[in-house]
Amino acid sequence: MVSKRDFLRGAALGAVAAPVLGAIGPRPAAAQAPGGATPRPAAAPARPGFFKAKDIAEAGFVYGLPIVMNYGVLYDFVIDRNSGQWKAPFNTLHNEARVFTWRDTSIVTPNSDTPYSMVWLDLRAEPMVLSVPAVDPERYFSVQLCDGNTFNYGYAGSRTTGSAAADVMAVGPHWTGPRPAGISRVFRSSTEFSLAIFRTQLFDPADMDKVKAVQAGYRAQPLSAYLKQPAPPAAPAIDFPRFDKERVKTDFFAYLDFALRFAPALPEEREIREKLATIGIGPGKTFAFEDLSVEDKLEVAIGMKEGQRKVEEAVKSLGRDIDGWRVGSPFGDAAFFHGDWLRRAAAAQAGIFGNDAEEAMYPATRVDQTGEALDGARHSYTLTFPAGQLPPVNAFWSVTMYDGRTQLLIRNPIDRYLINSPMLPSLKTNPDGSLTLHIQHRSPGPDREANWLPAPDGPMYIVMRLYWPKTEAPSILPAGAGTWRPPGLVRVS
Known part of the structure; x- marks a missing residue:
């Protein structure tokens, strides 16, 4: 299974040589109209010139990276039943009565705290109603709505709608109509396809049956079914272009071209959309990399490579440096990003x-408190929370280990991918009341193994998760300027 981290690096770096050598695969189905019919080729845009085209490709890569990444996950989860990651068809809720492990490779930096329930929404024909049951107030849960632009456009759950049962509605960009009786909130997606992610807190392995009971109460249904009315005509069938690592190296902009057909331009997108149109990308266009001249392919490849470099640099500078941790808030809705496409791309890659x-x-780090890169092959580390200074949250917190190269969970001998606050009763505290986590590749020994977070035999990437952070002091909020600071990692060997 292809990891999206491989795609991120290969998309730009691998694109430089392939176009010049002519190693281009067949054109994907992105050239087909949403209904499956092949459109009449559009007139070729006037060539904007070498450096201008390079700049457009660079800007387009930064703008389009989260959109193409989102499409890759959608394709694995909804379209390709042989992907190894397939979940369910559109508008069908899929519950995972487990947490993610090293076997899950479609999403970088996956959460291993909360069993997921997911539904990919096709909002073209009508809205979708999402329902949650009454949940024990002690158990955190949330429903996050994220559209094809990777904008978070709505929430339900413990923090927003409370622990009582609730019905909310997700609508597409073109929907008009009143809020039906019984619907507490209406959320508008900026794209025709979007994702609803349900997270349900798991206290310990023995708690899974109770999580299943909560998941059994989640519902996703078309508005017509909710209202017990006849369904409107179905939306046209779509021939989704096959997604894979090799194809995206050369056909990145063809995937973007396809995805934009279901994403009406927001006011802040008009400038970048107009630029992309000059090289044949956008609704009504028929961008095909293999149809470009060798010179044009080189321009696009150079622009993509520079765009990727800028994204990687932006990831390093997300948030504020606090004892080696990057502490910031790179995720939000369309108003939050307000046309800052580099910030959006960096957030998606992170x-x-x-x-x-x-x-x-999500405080995250690749370095210890001295700024030296974390390396499980060479060193062991400790992370110590002083007495009374655990992460301040209304729900729960965790510290999760990832492979520093892939940003995926790592296989380890005790099948432990994180240490979190529900585990506190089984963890050992120090005589002064502080809590020390032992972060290393090999076991620290039986007396310390309860507090062991297994590390890869190489570079590490560590992420804290503070769910529903407290707003009163001490707090990690506002992001990067709160009164609570994550402690740095200490190298011990």
Whole structure:
């Protein structure tokens, strides 16, 4: 299974040589109209010139990266039943009565705290109603709505709608109509397809049956079914272009071209959309990389490579540096990004589908408190929370380990991918009341193994998750300027 981290690096770096050598695969089905019919080729745009085209490709890559990443996940989860990651068809809720492990590779930096329930929404024909049951107030849960632009456009759950049962509605960009009786909130997606992510807190392995009971109460249904009315005509069938790592190297902009057909331009998108149209990308266009001249292919490849470099640099500077941790808030809705496409791309590469700061904060690090890169092959580390200074949250917190190269969970001998606050009763505290986590590749020994977070035999990437962070002091909010600071990692060998 292809990881999206591989795609991120290969998309730009691998695109440079392939176009010049002519190693281009067949054109994907992105050239087909949403209904499956092949459109009449549009007139070729006037060539904007070498440096101009390079700049457009660079800007287009930064703008389009989260959109193409989102499409890759959609394709794996909804379209390709042989992907190894397939979940369910559109508008069909899929419950996972487990947490993510090293076997899950479609999403970078996956959460292993909360069993997921997901439904990919096709909002073209009519809205979808999402229902949650009454949930024990002690158990955190949330429903995050994230559209094809990777904008978080709505929430339900413990923080927003409370623990009582609730019905909310997701609508497409073109929908008009009143809010039906019984619907507490209406959320508008900026794209025709979007994702609803349900997260349900798991206290310990023995708690899974209770999580299943909560998941059994989640519902996703078309508005017509909710109202017990006849369904409107179905939306046209779509021939979704096959997504894979090799194809995206050369056909990145063809995927973007396809995805934009279901994403009406927002006011802040008009400038970048107009630029993309000059190289044949956008609704009504028929961008095909293999149809470009060798010179044009080189321009596009150079622009993509520079765009990727800028994104990677932006990831490093997300938030504020606090003892080696990057503490910030890179996720939000369209108003939050307000046309800052580099920030949006950096957020997606750091961990696509992340929550707003009010729902969860994600301090992340690749270095110890001295700034030296974390390396499980060479060193062991400790992370110590002083007495009374655990992460301040209304729900729960965790510290999760990832492979530093892929940003995926790592296989380890005790099948432990994180340490979180529900585990506190089984963790050992120090005589002064502080809590020390032992972060290393090999076991620290039987007396310390309860507090062991297994590390890869190489580079590490560590992410804290603070669900529903407290707003009163001490707090990690506002992001990067709160009164609570994550402690730095200490190298011990």
